[in-house]
Amino acid sequence: MSPRSRQALAIATACILASGMLAVGAYALWHDLTPDERALLQPVLEPRLGLLIMIAMVGAGAAAVWMKSFGERYLLAPALVADELGLMVGTDPNRRVKSDASPELARIAEAVNALADQRRSLQDDVEVRIAEARRSVEEERNRLAALMSELNQSVVVCNLDGRILLYNSRARLQFKALSDAPTAAGGGEIIGLGRSIYGVFERSLIVHALESIQEKLLRGEAQPMANFVTTTRAGQLLRAQMAPVLAVAGEGEAEGQVSGFVLMLDNITRTFEAETRRDQLLHGLTEGSRSSLANLRAAAEMLEYPDLDAEIRERFLKVVRDEVQGMSTRLEGAATEFADSLKTRWPLDEMQGADLVAAAQRLIERKLKLPTKLEEIQPDVWVKVDSFSLLQAVGYLASRLSDEFEVRELRFRLSQAGRLVHLDLIWSGQAMSTETVMSWELEPMSFAGENSPLTVRDVIDRHDGEVWLQREKTRHRAFFRFLLPSAAPQERLEAAAQLKGGSRPEYYDFDLFKRSAASDALDDMPLSALTFTVFDTETTGLNPSEGDEIIQIGATRIVNGKLLKSESFEQLVDPQRELPEASTKIHGITPEMLVGQPPLGRVLPAFHAFARDTVLVAHNAAFDMRFLEIKEQSLGIRFDQPVLDTLLLSAALHPSQESHRLEAICERMGVHVMGRHTALGDAIVTGEVFLRMIPLLAEAGIRTLGDARRASEKTYYARVKY
Structure with missing residues (x-):
């Protein structure tokens, strides 16, 4: 029963007792009187019966008021103090008990607060020692979390029950792409600390990979790993590499016990589709060219006869021309459709165009002391570039403009143009000839004390792009326009979203290694x-x-x-x-x-x-x-x-x-x-x-x-x- 219920019961009991005592006293007094005394008092009391009842009710009310005050002091107040003590011990050590219900309770509160101050002092000392001992461990965890968050590959660490105990930002985005739920879940129904990896992969597949790793461990392999490719429930094709997490052997325990596993994931759906289309194209080219080559061979053999009739010779020459034209058309179509796959390309990274422009501004202002400004930078434009070599090219051209044409300010413009991105380096001043531009493109780049064997043309060719000079005659300006390959916008995790916690998300919890679902x-x-x-x-x-x-x-x-x-x-x-x-x-x-x-x-x-x-x-x-x-x-x-x-x-x-x-x-x-x-x-x-x-x-x-x-x-x- 709660203190307030006990207080209400005490008040009701006091009222009943007060009323009962008055009633019993009146009854006993009445029966103690002689018949003559009763006859004498009855005419006096009967008209005043209501007043007597009112006096009895006032007495009961006074008893209730007194009991309410008593209950608040000695029933409810101790309960409230007990609640305060529980909160102080369990949630807030800095909390202090306050009570003015009675002098006795106030003295108890003062004594408790004094003990709490001593306890807080001891806790502070213990916490300082614990913090010193834990600092190095926390630093290691933070380093690991920072490294994991910056990896371009999706990484997920699980215990043997398949419960996720670590993942990085890339994995979160990867699983969000696998989710078939609306943006509400955002992959959260698939990935999360303590969730099961079997929501993505079949349990038998993981078990088989773990058994394969265990066999390699028994054979003494230094780096036991397992690789597999699987289709997710959302229809995506994933390539996974699994590595074991080995437990530290305790006393009497065998070495090499697997306590969990690391999965490194790549979504190869688009790559597989592109390779499939390329294989189909190559197969079509092979089969289509086979008949053309047979026709060409037959026509060539016939054309070797010196006494061949002119009309027949012309017919075979037409066959040769038609077949050669058909093969040429097929090859050009294949080269156009799969230019990215058929050319050897320098590894390019996807980045936001605004970030590339900001880096170019910093480079020019820092090394060339040349002021820069922005014009019409479209948001959400992404490019696929080798940012280091491209920035070298931009810096080199800015250096030549400053040295040879005394340009004192440069402006940048960035815009999307279908599958390409236009990056413009703009200046006002003297015009230059096309020959000058071509010579700049073909000379090895050198500026601000840095030399490179590459030319601007080499850099542009790496990006399979173009660069040219263009003039704005009405504004007396000119600009170099870089045509760069665009990339699909990438979704970025909210770094400091409202209500979502501190500076680094909680993407790991190694204590989950010890937990078993069953x-x-x-x-x-x-x-x-x-x-x-x-x-x-x-x-x-x-x-x-x-x-x-x-x-x-x-x-x-x-x-x-x-x-x-x-x-x-x-x-x-x-x-x-x-x-x-x-x-x-x-x-x-x-x-x-x-x-x-x-x-x-x-x-x-x-x-x-x-x-x-x-x-x-x-x-x-x-x-x-x-x-x-x-x-x-x-x-x-x-x-x-x-x-x-x-x-x-x-x-x-x-x-x-x-x-x-x-x-x-x-x-x-x-x-x-x-x-x-x-x-x-x-x-x-x-x-x-x-x-x-x-x-x-x-x-x-x-x-x-x-x-x-x-x-x-x-x-x-x-x-x-x-």
């Missing part, structure tokens, strides 16, 4: 060992059974006790109904923001995949789950995983508190509220609150998922239905 039953597992999806929804209203719809879903994940803000799900939803103005005032979502967004029929399956194999967590989860449950039958999905509600857990932890609203819980637990009333913002705040609840729940004896569910069911709020 351990205990879910209800018997500790809360600290589970994986959670914390989510929230924004809706058109509060009545799902009356037609209100979801307009936004936001979610994030908790893995191994860490809130992974970088692994988030956020998607607006077209409700396909009117959005009331009253709801817009709460969450700030307008009807214009929902135009063009996917319907719930596409978003909810993506969220279902994102939350697979996790425990759902929400604040006032009954409300959000009702919206999901209503759609389960029509969409053919079911959210059958366990659900925890921070509202119910707060009521179980702190039954004496008046409010269990999310803001009130955040204030009690020292959680900073940001992004409130957005789905992802509320999900992240709820996740922070839930993480701070876990140690408090453990102190209260609520350690497993089953404990948490049973404690939640006993609260009053568990009976609320939507």
Whole structure:
């Protein structure tokens, strides 16, 4: 029973006792009187019976007021102090207990605060020592994370259960491309810490590769690896190289035990398609040329006869001309279609055009002391270039312009032109001849003390591009135009997106090496060992059974006790109904923001995949789950995983508190509220609150998922239905 319930019971008991004592006293006094005394008093008391009852009620009320004050001092106040102590021990060591309910309780609070100050001092000393010991390990982890994030190849590290414990940014983009869900999931339903790699690869394929590696280890090979090519469920062709992660052998353990594996992935779908088309073309050229060559051979043999009739000779010559023309046409078509495959090309990197221009500006201004400006730089233009040699060429031309034509300012212009990109180097001043331009193109490049054996023409040929001089007579300007190959825009990960955490995403957790999916039953597992999806929804209203719809879903994940803000799900939803103005005032979502967004029929399956194999967590989860449950039958999905509600857990932890609203819980637990009333913002705040609840729940004896569910069911709020 909660302290407030005990207080109410005490007040009711005091009222009943006061009323009962008055009634018993009056009854005993009446029966102690003689009949004559009764007859004498009865005419006096009967008219005043109402006054006597009122006096009795006033007495009972006075007893209730006294008991309420007594309960607040000696029942409710200790419970509130106990809550403060739990929060101080479990979530905020800097918190201090305040109580002015009674002098005795105030002295206890002072003593507790003194002990807390001593504890904080000792903890600070311990934390300093731990930080010193852990600094080198953290530096190694940061170096590894930095290196992994910069690799151009997709890398995924898994434990033997196939649970992902490390991946890099390239892998995240790779898996996003494999996802068939809307932009909401963005591959998050496939890749993430603690997720299973078997969502992408067949388990038997991984097992076979591991067995192959184990055999190589037994043979003593220094670098045991396995390679395979597979088709994903999304129809993509992946080439994978697998390497083992070997455990450090303990005392009495064998060397070379595999504890996990590293997958290096390449999407070869386009390469395979291009090679297939090239093979088909080569086969067509071979078969098509075979008949042409046979005709040419027959015509040549006939033309060797000296006495051949002129008309017949002309006919065979026409055969030769036609066949040669046909072969020439086929070869030219093949060369045009597959020029990239049929030519030997210098390795080129894909980069954003604006970055290339910025690098050229820095080079010219730093080495030539020549000011530069920008003109019409189109955003989202990507080029495929050898940036080092191309910048050398741009710098060399800028140097010649400055030295020979006294150009004092250069401008850059960048634009898309179909499959090519135009990069213009612009200047004002004296015109130059075409012969001068050609001589500059063919001379080895030398500027600012740097020499290169390459010429501008060599660099342009490497890019299979062109460069020429062009004049703008009306503006008295000229420019060199570089024609460069364009590249498809690459999606970049948000480096510091709103509500998505610190400077580096949480892409690794090596503690997952120790975790096994096939351990205990879910209800018997500790809360600290589970994986959670914390989510929230924004809706058109509060009545799902009356037609209100979801307009936004936001979610994030908790893995191994860490809130992974970088692994988030956020998607607006077209409700396909009117959005009331009253709801817009709460969450700030307008009807214009929902135009063009996917319907719930596409978003909810993506969220279902994102939350697979996790425990759902929400604040006032009954409300959000009702919206999901209503759609389960029509969409053919079911959210059958366990659900925890921070509202119910707060009521179980702190039954004496008046409010269990999310803001009130955040204030009690020292959680900073940001992004409130957005789905992802509320999900992240709820996740922070839930993480701070876990140690408090453990102190209260609520350690497993089953404990948490049973404690939640006993609260009053568990009976609320939507």
